[in-house]
Amino acid sequence: MKSRQRVVMLVDCQSFYASVEKAEHPEYKDRPLVVAGDPERRSGVVLAACPLAKAKGVKTEDRLGEAYAKCPELVVIRPRMQRYIDVSMLITDIYKQYTDLVETFSIDEQFLDVTGSMHLHANTPEELAHLIQTHVKAATGVYIRFGIAENKILAKTACDNYAKKNPSGIYTLTKEMLPETLWKLPVSEMYMVGRRMTRHFTVMGLPTIGSIAKTPLAKLKQMMRRKFGKNSDIQAELYWRIANGIDDSPVRPGTHQVAPKSVGHMMTLPRDYGTIEEIKVVLLGIYIKTCVHKGSNLLILWRNNIFQVV
Template sequence: MLADCQSFYASVEKSQNPEYEGRPLVVAGDPKRRSGIVLAACPLAKEKGITTAERLGEAISKCPGLVIVRPRMAEYIRVSMQITDIYKSYTDLVEPYSIDEQFLDVTSSLHLYGGHAEKLALLIQERVQAETGVYCRFGIAENKIMAKTSCDNYAKKNTSGIYTLTRERLESELWGLPINKLFMAGSRMTQHFNAMGIPTIGDLARTPLPQLKLLMRRKFGKNSDINAEMYWRIANGIDPSPVTPGTHDEAPKSVGHQMTLPRDYSTLEDIKVVLLELTELVCQRCRSKGFMGHVVTVGCMGADFDRPTGFSRQAKMLDPTNVTNHVYRAAVELLEEHWDGQPVRKVGVGLAQFSQDEHYQISMFDDRERSMALERVTDALKAKYGNTAIMRAVSVTAAGQARDRSGKIGGHYK
């Protein structure tokens, strides 16, 4: 099963605030900080033509009486985990796909509920709504990609919110849909498929794989074979991957943080302030996981999103490290070498090529031991009292963003 929470953020707000009952509501960022984007819209708001990711001003023009709620990410995470616990009471095979979508493999537990998947889905649906106020839709199939397809194209559109897609019904029910209904086919890829003479999912599914690879090589170059096979498999409902609990607990290949700035940063000194703050967050996270990184990446995007400028470059440091000042020095070198002097609106820092921090090369020429001991203390203070308990002096300047960022999760208010 693929379980999807309908308009999740908006549903949480409406379930916890009865005064919003019967009123169109959206959850949106802070317009004052250039983040006035609709993150979630309840069904009543969607009936007014409001869509996710549109600008808040456009949403208000469509619905002058719109209720606008600032996001509470910590609460949404709490409710998501509560829903996960409900799913886990029916099967131990639960794999989060996003904050509001999760895969469930109920194959081994289905006999405990009469052997009927749709009856079990209804039971879970009713319990989640009773305990959290959130309405879930369930796509049911023999594998994950078909369950996702079933949910997106059918369960979200029928009255029960539950739909089973069998392999026998793929051709009659799915293949006639336009190619933009295919999972992973965005607007640009849809245009490419149409240009290749593949307007429907069935046209893609029926295209022999060698022929599809040839078409995509002509369109995108020789390195497109993997994407060609991925889309072909999705269209044909082929997915051998199991539902894997803890799939996101594996060691990451990289750790990074980026942020869109509230205004254009035009001076090197201002950009360095944010670069240092992001570097500190990256290193703090690596230290918490026991990793040291060997490769640092710095990226900056210009203020003009229609004609983007900027760069993304990486460099290998002499030794792996998770000491903020060491990584920051390497990041500044990349910034000074590649920044073109144009105003910047987005900055990012990352670390990769990890090794465990239990063993490292001792150097006679730096104060690594002292720096690591100091950062262990500051990490402990921040873990207990929050990231603003102790800050670098530059973070209280006009360019600093650490204080504001500490009140957010994933760029949205906690």
């Protein structure tokens, strides 16, 4: 018997910290704004940029000096992490009015499984997404985007690669659409693939997401072993599953943030940082790589805002 197909959503808050600040500072509504560590020092790092600032070329992780060079009229606000956490929880509570299956993925991203509850609120997943989008905007001023699919990895892919570029902020991706959509994209666009892996895959003759998907798993393992040794089988399977949109992991309500076992990253700071607030800001700007065994699935998270393992 075929089980009913799930309806999973990955919901992302646009320019989250910047959106919270803009909602609370109506005087900056039409001005380019960033949230950045230590506006006094031009060496601070941009943690979030509003769409107006992004339109001027300002990017997350720009040094403040660079950001000012691109946009001299920039409004710079110090991060207020506690406030963002509070708003994030408020948004989570709104999601919980639509389904009890809400899983925190990061401070500004949540997974929702609405398979069982959708028809209480709407006729289609897109209609429900639009309803929640309007609700959250009215309650918090934050604009949210939806990737909709039958599982978490496809929902995440739908959001990152398509919903963010879609005027409605809502995009549904089915497995049948993969050959015409995701598979055509360069491997650099694939979830979990950074610059280093993009290079490796290109050298291996796998330039697109589709080329990874269509390589038989055993062959991909073999190719990766040649490059990375025996222990790369799990990684090969992870990439292969992502490329093929395969993921049977459930949306787990109440997933907690757990500190990763180890963090390998170094950064030279312009001075000593003494207070916990300053240190937080530094940590927030650092990319965090971590990997965790989750039953049969290996999930490696690559986040630049909070420590998190699900």
